[in-house]
Amino acid sequence: MRLFENFLFNRILTAVLSVFGAMLVIVVLLNMVPGDPATALLGPMATPEYAQRFIAEMGLDQPIYVRLWKFFSQVAVGNLGTDVISGRSVNAIVWNALPHTFALALASMGLACLIGIPAGVYGAVHKGSIGDTLMAMVSVVFVSVPSFILGIFLLIVFSVMLNWLPVLGVSDNATLGDHLVRMILPTVALALGWIGLIARLVRTSMLEALGQNYVRTARAYGLRENMIHYKYALKNAVIPTLAIIGMGIGRLLGGAVLIEIIFARQGLGSVLYDALQARNFSVLQGSVFVVVVIFVVVNLLTELSYSFFDPRIRYNRR
Secondary structure: OHHHHHHHHHHHHHHHHHHHHHHHHHHHHHHHOOOOHHHHHHOOOOOHHHHHHHHHHHOOOOOHHHHHHHHHHHHHOOOOOEOOOOOOEHHHHHHHHHHHHHHHHHHHHHHHHHHHHHHHHHHHHOOOOHHHHHHHHHHHHHHHOOHHHHHHHHHHHHHHHOOOOOOOOOOOOOOHHHHHHHOHHHHHHHHHHHHHHHHHHHHHHHHHHHOOHHHHHHHHOOOOHHHHHHHHHHHHHHHHHHHHHHHHHHHHHHHHHHHHHHOOOOOHHHHHHHHHHHOOHHHHHHHHHHHHHHHHHHHHHHHHHHHHHOOHHHHHOO
């Protein structure tokens, strides 16, 4: 138990330092962006006095360490700041958009796992078959093509040419059915690349697991092949896949930016894009912080879940 507590403490400390380091990089990069944010937000007709006051309200006239200290001081009490343009709380802006993006990312990863894991198992069990070769070719195509290209292709085929699915996102008063129907294309666009990646990874891990001594022993005892494949080999083969899935949630949140723009969806990606376009640093900083925290927390939970599948990992990473 003491070893696990030390393991947990080290991982949480690493997660906190990762969040701080990421925000430091973001603030430095925002500070290096050329141009005047006041002119971008207020327009060229704004007076110098009003522009200077606006810069002061955004805190951009202060050193980076002061801005970081103020930001984390606000975060410590659950406040991401205030949008100086609309006067709205950044908390409200982010939390209103986050469920849409999170639902899209989870649906995409769920679809990728639902198809990719069985496809990888099939490829390993039927190594060298026509189905395995075909799956390998399709996987390479899915992994190679960017998700926004797939999104445009799906939009043209299924919305414009066939008119099977709606083109754009939904309004605030849309029903649950409207949301689900309009999530089909963006979910598939985000999931296709991960289907190929997960299938190839599971296939490789399964082939390695099927060559281990415990599998040969299980066969010698006369256990059914399905039990050997799914109860013993897959449980060990899925450990590398967990790392990919954990990292994938964070990457899907990033990939959702372009997908939400293409399909005109409400979400955190649209908020980030609009804030970046308008040089709205307060909203941009708060949104990026939430994405970073989600990414770090998911990776932490993923790493902790390793010990459930293989307890040796918990002791080897002290």
